[in-house]
Amino acid sequence: MSKKPIVGIVMGSNSDWDTMQHAAQMLEQFGIAHEAKVLSAHRMPDDMFQYAENAQSNGLQAIIAGAGGAAHLPGMLASKTIVPVYGVPVASKYLRGEDSLYSIVQMPKGIPVATFAIGEAGAANAALHVIAGLALHDVDLAKRLGEFRAKQSDTARSMNLPGY
Numbered sequence: 001m002s003k004k005p006i007v008g009i010v011m012g013s014n015s016d017w018d019t020m021q022h023a024a025q026m027l028e029q030f031g032i033a034h035e036a037k038v039l040s041a042h043r044m045p046d047d048m049f050q051y052a053e054n055a056q057s058n059g060l061q062a063i064i065a066g067a068g069g070a071a072h073l074p075g076m077l078a079s080k081t082i083v084p085v086y087g088v089p090v091a092s093k094y095l096r097g098e099d100s101l102y103s104i105v106q107m108p109k110g111i112p113v114a115t116f117a118i119g120e121a122g123a124a125n126a127a128l129h130v131i132a133g134l135a136l137h138d139v140d141l142a143k144r145l146g147e148f149r150a151k152q153s154d155t156a157r158s159m160n161l162p163g164y
C-alpha cells in the first residue's frame with residue numbers, strides 16, 4: 001500500500017500471520033491504508049514502546065494487535081498510546097488460545113483493549129470494527145460496509161440444509 005497507513009496491524013511473531021492476515025485482507029478489501037509488522041512486547045520491548053509512543057504522530061487511528069500465549073502485546077501497546085487498540089487472541093499450541101484470550105481481555109480499569117474472538121474470525125472482526133468506526137465519518141465507506149453486510153445476509157438466506 002502506498003498511501004500513509006492509518007491502521008497498524010502488529011503481531012508477536014510471524015507465526016501469527018496465518019491468523020492476522022485476515023485483518024489485513026479485510027482492510028485491503030475496503031481500501032484502508034495499513035501496515036503490518038512483527039512487534040513483540042517480550043522479545044523487542046524497546047521497539048514496542050517506540051511504536052506505541054509514535055503511533056499517534058505517525059497518523060495511526062487504530063492498532064490491531066494479535067498475540068498468542070502470554071499475550072501482553074495489545075495491553076502494553078494500550079498502556080503507551082491513546083490510539084485505540086483492538087486485541088486479537090491467536091490460538092496457542094497447548095491451550096488453544098484460551099490463554100491468549102484471557103491475557104488480552106482482562107485489562108485493568110483505565111487501560112482498555114477491545115478484545116475479539118480467538119483466531120481468524122477475531123482478526124477479521126477487529127478490522128471490520130475499525131472500518132465501522134472510520135465509516136462514521138466517511139459516507140462512501142459506510143455505503144460499502146452496508147453493501148458488505150447485505151451480501152452476507154443474502155448468502156445466509158440462501159443456505160440450504162440437505163433434505164429440507
Ligand SMILES: Nc1c(C(=O)O)ncn1[C@@H]1O[C@H](COP(=O)(O)O)[C@@H](O)[C@H]1O
Binds near residue numbers: 013040073
Ligand atoms: N504473546 C507474544 C508476544 C507479546 O505479547 O509480546 N510476543 C510473542 N508472543 C507470542 O508467542 C507465540 C509463539 O511465538 P513463536 O511462534 O515465534 O515461538 C506467538 O503466538 C506470539 O504472538
